[in-house]
Amino acid sequence: MNFDEILIDIGGFGKFQKILYVWICAPQIFLAFHMLVSVFTGAVPPHLCRSMAPLKGLPDFKNFSHLTGLDGHPDLSCSAFLNHSSAAAPEDGHPAVSCQEGWEYGKETFQSTIVSEWDLVCSNASLNNLGSSIYMFGLLVGALVFGHLADKYGRRIIILISLALQVTFGVAAAFASNFYIYTALRFMVGTSISGVIMNAFVLGTEWTGPKHRMLAGIITDYFFGFGYILLAGVAYLIRDWRKLQLAISAPSFLFIVYIWVLPKSARWLMASNQNQEAWDLILRAAQINGKAINEDLKMCQINQTEEKTILKRKHSFFDLFRTPTMRKQSLIVFYLWFVNILVYYSLSLNISDFGMNIYLTQMIFGLVEMPARTITLFTLNRSRKISQLAFLTVGGSACLLTTFIPSNFSVVRTVLAMIGKFGITASLSIIYIYSAEIFPTVIRQNGIGIGSMCARIGGVLAPMMYLLRTISPHAPMVVSGLCPLLGSALTLLLPETANKPLLDTIDDVEGAILRLSSTFCEGRRLGPYKLMMTRDIRALLLGL
Structure with missing residues (x-):
């Protein structure tokens, strides 16, 4: 009997x-905190070389609002000037030299940031973006390490x-003595974030019936979005x-209660031949749901004969590129994963650019x-292809239009960026499902994994997009x-x-026709389509 029928x-x-989704969704709020707190x-903060304080003709030393060089005005924040004791202003021809005496920072918006504490400005400005990229690289490492361990030891x-x-490395980061220790601790936080996001989603999906899986996945996205919003208030x-x-790390100590309330995955237990424990959990779930379950179901094992027949030939990620149609589709899907995450985090982490x-x-x-996530529930059933194309077009067009808006029209630029964020967020939700349906079963896990x-490479590069402003x-x-x-093209x-x-x-992808036999359990027919859906969801989850 298929587990979905159970x-x-x-x-x-x-x-x-x-109840399980209450436990799964709660950490999503704190995951959003950690993902976006670097904003x-x-x-x-606005900054000014200390040696420029006595200069006459410059803006008030306490008024840092005129120091930006991105809108065409002279950038005075990284330079000192020879003969600065004179009353002359820099435009009078005094040569600029690098600032040797440190910087003063404006405190109108922030009391302190890692930039103001460790002087990550001017020649050291790239270190700030590098630190964010290293955090994103931690997400990639965590996905690889904890994905493998979860398959071996359970979700x-x-x-x-x-x-x-x-919680351990998050709290420790608050007491980091220098930027390099802080970056290392944030890297470890990134690896742990992947472990939670991936396996909490897998655990919830493996306990959810096929009719509710898409909705259940959207629920976790809503909680991430709620954390996104709540972070603005906490940071304010x-x-x-x-x-x-x-503040964003210490409350996670409360998750210690998960030792007693978080269940295992019965599906994983059965796949690991721990059938007795799996059936105990199934009976417990049936009791909580108020469903009567026939004990004779224990006698019906999960029939994997068909799956073994389909997957009997070993496949590798090289099969993604051996044939022309599969190669074309694989490369396009990989690019879509990359660009969605690249633009999503580029917009999310650089919101200060919009004025x-x-x-x-x-x-x-x-x-x-x-x-953005809700609308995909209504568009996906009509067309995966048109939905993906349309939202990418909306997101890309809106981002491109912001470049034609003068910097003093900050509201218009923010509205366009918001529309761009809407399109990319919806597109990101679609690519998870669309790519799982494009890759055939025999290489679906490899395809989703790559x-x-x-996507994680896009996340690593997203913080570095800021450096293009030079x-x-x-x-x-x-x-x-x-x-x-x-x-979109x-x-x-x-x-x-x-x-x-x-x-x-x-062969299916390349145009061949293959008929799959049906599987029976105590005379009940399980359609091949339902069995394929079961494998596909699992392959998708294991690959994320």
């Missing part, structure tokens, strides 16, 4: 699953370990970076997450606009998968 018998999304802890234990690492109240880091209040912009960007790696102030948004537009070359049977082999 879930239908005991309640695919009953009281047991709803505030790594913010660059629950890896979630517990990841939560423990998250706490302007010191150490206190803010401590509005940083806290208000953060809240608005968080609010955009809710309708796609996830491409080329042009508009360069980051030009890239954020053109890359999704290219992705490439999506035209992908097949439509909505309301169509899922493919099992590479």
Whole structure:
């Protein structure tokens, strides 16, 4: 008997699953905190070289608002001037030299950030972006390490370990003595974040019936969006970076209760031949859901004969590129994974570029997450292809349009960036499902796994997009606009998968016809389509 049929018998999304999702969704709030807190802890306050204080003709030393060089005005923040004791201003021809006496920082918005504490400005400015990229690299390492360990030791234990690492290294980062220790601790937080995100989602999905899986996945996204919004309020109240880091990390100690309340995955237990423990959990779930379950179901084992027949030939990631159609589709999907994450975090981490209040912009960007994820529930069933293409076009076009808006129209630029964020967020939600349907069963796990790696590479590069401003102030948004537009054009070359049977082999992709036999359990027929859906969901989750 297929495990999905067991879930239908005991309640695919009953009281047991709803309680489980309370435990799964709560950490999502803190995951959003850690993912986006660098917007505030790594913010660059207005700054001025101390040696320029006595200069007459310059803006008031306490007024840092005129020091930016990104809008065409002279950038005075990184230079001192020879003969600065004179009354002459720099435009009178006094040569500029590098600042040797340190900087003064404006405190109108932040009491302190890692930038003001460790002078990550001017020649050291790239270190700030490098630190964010190293954190994102931690997400990639965590996905590889904790994904493998979860398959071997189970979802629950890896979630517990990841939560423990998250709170330990998160709190430790608040007491870091220098930037390099802080970056190393944040790297460890990033690895733990992947362990929680991936395995909590897997655990919830493996306990949820097929009819509710998409909705259940969206629920966790909503809580991430709620954390996105809540972070703006927390950061507004706490302007010191150490206190803010401590505030988003210390409450995670409460997750110690998960030792007693978080269940294991019965599906994983059965796959690991721990059938007795699995059936005990199934009976417990049925009891909580108020469903009567026939004890004779124990005699019906999960029939994996068909799956073993389909997967009997060993496949590797090289099969993604051996044949022309599969190669074309794989490369396009990998690019879509990359560009979605690249632009999503480029917009999320550089909200100070749009000229509005940083806290208000953060809240608005968080609010955009809710309708963006909701709308995909209505568009996906009509067309995966058109939905992906349309949202990429919306996101890319809006980002590109911001480059034509003067910097003094900050509200207009923020609205366009918000529309861009809306499109990219919706596109990101779609690519998870779309790519799982494009790859055939025999290489689906490999395809999703490589796609996830491409996404993490995009995450690593996203903080570095800020450095493109040295080329042009508009360069980051030009890239954020053109890359999704290219992705929307490439999506035209992908097949439509909505309301169509899922493919099992590479021959299916290349146009061959293959009929799958049905599986029986006590005379009850299990359609091949349902069995394929079960494998596909699991392959998707294991690959994330």
